[in-house]
Amino acid sequence: xxxxxxxxxxxxxxxxxxxxxxxxxxxxxxxxxxxxxxxxxxxxxxxxxxxxxxxxxxxxxxxxxxxxxxxxxxxxxxxxxxxxxxxxxxxxxxxxxxxxxxxxxxxxxxxxxxxxxxxxxxxxxxxxxxxxxxxxxxxxxxxxxxxxxxxxxxxxxxxxxxxxxxxxxxxxxxxxxxxxxxxxxxxxxxxxxxxxxxxxxxxxxxxxxxxxxxxxxxxxxxxxxxxxxxxxxxxxxxxxxxxxxxxxxxxxxxxxxxxxxxxxxxxxxxxxxxxxxxxxxxxxxxxxxxxxxxxx
Numbered sequence: 001x002x003x004x005x006x007x008x009x010x011x012x013x014x015x016x017x018x019x020x021x022x023x024x025x026x027x028x029x030x031x032x033x034x035x036x037x038x039x040x041x042x043x044x045x046x047x048x049x050x051x052x053x054x055x056x057x058x059x060x061x062x063x064x065x066x067x068x069x070x071x072x073x074x075x076x077x078x079x080x081x082x083x084x085x086x087x088x089x090x091x092x093x094x095x096x097x098x099x100x101x102x103x104x105x106x107x108x109x110x111x112x113x114x115x116x117x118x119x120x121x122x123x124x125x126x127x128x129x130x131x132x133x134x135x136x137x138x139x140x141x142x143x144x145x146x147x148x149x150x151x152x153x154x155x156x157x158x159x160x161x162x163x164x165x166x167x168x169x170x171x172x173x174x175x176x177x178x179x180x181x182x183x184x185x186x187x188x189x190x191x192x193x194x195x196x197x198x199x200x201x202x203x204x205x206x207x208x209x210x211x212x213x214x215x216x217x218x219x220x221x222x223x224x225x226x227x228x229x230x231x232x233x234x235x236x237x238x239x240x241x242x243x244x245x246x247x248x249x250x251x252x253x254x255x256x257x258x259x260x261x262x263x264x265x266x267x268x269x270x271x272x273x274x275x276x277x278x279x280x281x282x283x284x285x286x287x288x289x290x291x292x293x294x295x296x
Contacts, residue, residue, distance in 0.1 A: 116201035137201035146292035258287035
């Protein structure tokens with residue numbers, strides 16, 4: 001191996017010596033010509049380097065512009081997503097009845113032409129009076145059914161005694177109470193037509209088989225205690241707790257407001273009517289979201 005290296009070195013030295021000897025045989029004119037070619041080659045090399053530098057600069061500029069366009073495209077895509085999300089929310093909100101979370105107890109008014117978009121019949125096995133069909137908002141029914149079934153599983157006989165009432169039905173109910181108890185007393189526990197939460201189709205009055213329509217002692221029953229601890233899991237809240245500003249304490253009167261709002265009211269120990277209407281309205285878009293019985 002060492003011998004091979006020495007041989008290669010010798011060959012290089014011989015070639016170099018031969019080149020020097022050969023160069024010595026060039027005439028002055030030929031040497032000048034050769035120098036000129038060298039200068040031309042050096043200039044061509046310099047021009048090539050300059051061109052390469054320019055190409056590299058152009059590539060760098062193109063890369064910068066491409067990156068800027070990519071960032072701009074990403075920003076446009078993000079804006080498009082945000083616009084799409086906003087459009088979806090607005091569409092969903094437009095398709096949701098804006099009355100469902102309004103304060104109707106002596107505050108807002110529902111006219112005689114208002115009816116929930118869709119109503120469904122409550123299975124009579126959940127009713128206190130099996131012979132009196134009751135209706136509930138179609139999208140509230142799954143939440144209500146889950147709550148009634150959960151109470152049954154806990155061996156509590158929770159039954160519905162009143163649900164949706166039309167404007168006309170509420171007028172008859174209020175008239176009957178006025179006749180029986182007098183206007184002053186009736187106004188303490190019964191809403192005038194157009195101011196009843198029952199017209200929304202999202203509100204129920206509940207009782208037990210033994211208590212029935214009198215509601216006597218319901219607030220002391222295990223069923224009421226269960227509702228206090230569990231109703232929010234199904235989107236229901238007590239509309240008229242003790243010392244509210246609207247009607248006498250009604251432990252049997254529960255309104256569906258959606259899982260999110262019900263959970264907040266439960267956690268903060270607040271009444272639906274304690275919140276500002278604008279704040280309540282923010283929960284409207286998600287009023288039917290979530291799974292009944294699952295705490296979010």
